[in-house]
Amino acid sequence: MARPATLSGFPEWLPEGRLVELAVLDAAQRIFELHGFSSLETRSVEPVDVLLRKGEIDKEVYSVRRIHDEPGSDDALALHFDLTVPFARYVVENAGRLEFPLRRYQIQKVWRGERPQEGRFREFTQADIDIVDVNELAAQHEAEMALVMAEVFAALPFLPTVRICVNNRKILEGFYAGLGITDTANVLRAIDKLDKVGADRVRQMLRDDGGLADSAVDAVLALAQIRAADMSFVQEVQALGVRNALLDEGLAELAAVIATTSARQPGVVMADLHIARGLDYYTGTVYETFLEGYESFGSICSGGRYDSLATDGKTTYPGVGISLGVTRLVSLLLGRGLVRATRKVPSAVLVAVTDDESRGASDAVAAGLRQRGIPCEVAPRAAKFGKQIKYADRRGIPFVWFPAGADDAGDSVKDIRSGEQIPADPGTWSPPDTDRWPQIVAATEEGAS
């Protein structure tokens, strides 16, 4: 269903692929709102300097200017590369008119000038939730982020098994400091590349570029090996023999997240101590999410806690957030043929048109069906009925409605899959629930059509 985009990195879906994306977006929006998150959007552009101050992706930013402005005369605007940095700016700007803790969700496109590859795009849609508070943010929101996203995934039964991996920056930084490493940021960056380049290459980076002793490299890599769906990770880390106060703090925070998530939704969330996150604004809990069997696609849902991103110099607004990579997820589902829509169009019914003079009667039938929430369209041409049925069939529309004819026969509706045709009243007839709207099903499943 995906088609090769003619602009590399700027994906576009066919209507049936877009139905898959809509299913993901609808589930996310519904779950987010049930959890009391308010919808927000921020403008697509930010002053360049706001964007370049944050994160490590300055090379990937797209600048924007009016085409007839002189170069240099522009206001130095750029497209946002994520939704967290603009949200932090929005919070500081509007603090006096917002209620804290602020729970918001934000579903928008972001842009990054990266080299396009499988699962990596230059324009893509993210669905974020964040909670920010004034000066202090309650710890329970860190488990909450993972649990809300786990509910979104549970609402998408066609997904492969999902694993939300949690770590804490304090564990990594404390552990590295406990080993006597001074440039912990450098080690973090190397560990963040573990999935991409493998352990041997990271070992080389740490030893040759980072100047770490073999024993330190061994310890760093041993820590990165630890993962557990229960609290056992705490002892495993302690068994490595490194002692550090920040490490202990991080372990306690991660233990609290795993205790809550494993009690509420067993098996979905796990501690995974190799998760580092590239963006440099995270200060504690971090998340990445993988689909079993498709780990090479990268994380489909990432985020973390940021204690100092949003500040006006006097007041700080600590936050925690997690971001669903909608485009990456949908590109995987479509590209690997994992799902399909039961039909291409919203319409459950095609209302046939007997002749041009009676088009109004067909329009009236359609209006009656829509009034009761049944999506339908009227045949564009008063062709032979066989042709009109073929029109419905090509679109996957399951029912064709025949308005009462001049021969005194009443209205009837035909299920073109079974061929069954029954008398029907546009004021009362309804399709089966599974036929009312297109469904997204696993590609291996028998669909409704």
Add this chain to the structure above:
Amino acid sequence: MARPATLSGFPEWLPEGRLVELAVLDAAQRIFELHGFSSLETRSVEPVDVLLRKGEIDKEVYSVRRIHDEPGSDDALALHFDLTVPFARYVVENAGRLEFPLRRYQIQKVWRGERPQEGRFREFTQADIDIVDVNELAAQHEAEMALVMAEVFAALPFLPTVRICVNNRKILEGFYAGLGITDTANVLRAIDKLDKVGADRVRQMLRDDGGLADSAVDAVLALAQIRAADMSFVQEVQALGVRNALLDEGLAELAAVIATTSARQPGVVMADLHIARGLDYYTGTVYETFLEGYESFGSICSGGRYDSLATDGKTTYPGVGISLGVTRLVSLLLGRGLVRATRKVPSAVLVAVTDDESRGASDAVAAGLRQRGIPCEVAPRAAKFGKQIKYADRRGIPFVWFPAGADDAGDSVKDIRSGEQIPADPGTWSPPDTDRWPQIVAATEEGAS
């Protein structure tokens, strides 16, 4: 609810303002899908030359390039200024994999580097429907566009009275040609400015800049005066005494649109012969839409028929479309204080937390309510109940839930507006339907809260 944007022309709403925008978007999406329109999105950027070839707004295009690319080395991309030109490109690119006539809706942001003013933005959201076919497009879709949008407006009862105005380019061009005018495009452009600059200025433009004789100017302005909700406009035009074949064709097409729309939804759609539309790709029927009493805001819903926009040189895909200016409409509703949300957040219920140890019990209550589609959040802190009630009150959350305490009292729920508190079971209790989700109501109306 609107706040002065710090980047002029790039509006951002507060959460309660965004609720108004969501209500508009939800109504549009629901009605579009009931009418069998498929959702589509196109990328936000197009090659600059594709954009500059179309329309008359070359000065307003925003170009985009990677910030670290050398100037001149970019691929010459720009942000789209509408959704019609990208859709036409998409149709031609994907024609072999689409079913025609293609009915699609598209809700996305667009960008124009215009001077910001009331109702005019540099970034704004449009909600478009279009129908395109191969080589020939059935005429009934021209009435259909206006009727579908009229249904969207009817689903937004808080709107002022809406008037969808329809004209036909062929009437204007044929009439002008019948007057002996050769540069009809120039006259069209002048007439398009009628609302903005007034009749005197247009008269001056036509006479001094356009070189038209006084009698021709009189006739052009007389035509622009004609408006009618019924077929009477045909005779009024004919009474002006201009004879031209293209004019007759246009009159017949407009009469067909008005005949259908006045029969199906009397009073919403009218013929208005001063509507010209600035973009130069329209070839027949054109639409503009005004809110009574707020005409100065400009059209909130515009479009038209374009017979030659989408073509690969061999095959042409004629289309007709209409675009709802979501941001302009929402900015009017918020800026003029015409509507309000019954609360600021999705949550209908705040689940109180008795003490930190029993937070899990409160989480379980919330999970039970959400399972039955009741939006709720759990109090962020186990403060005194009075404080937790104030937390709910500030957000407009109507109900506070008190989980069963250690004193063997069962669960109870309090309507904090009336003060009434009743025993309740999280597995069965529901709020009244009007309290379940925030509602958008006319500002003068008693709300649910």
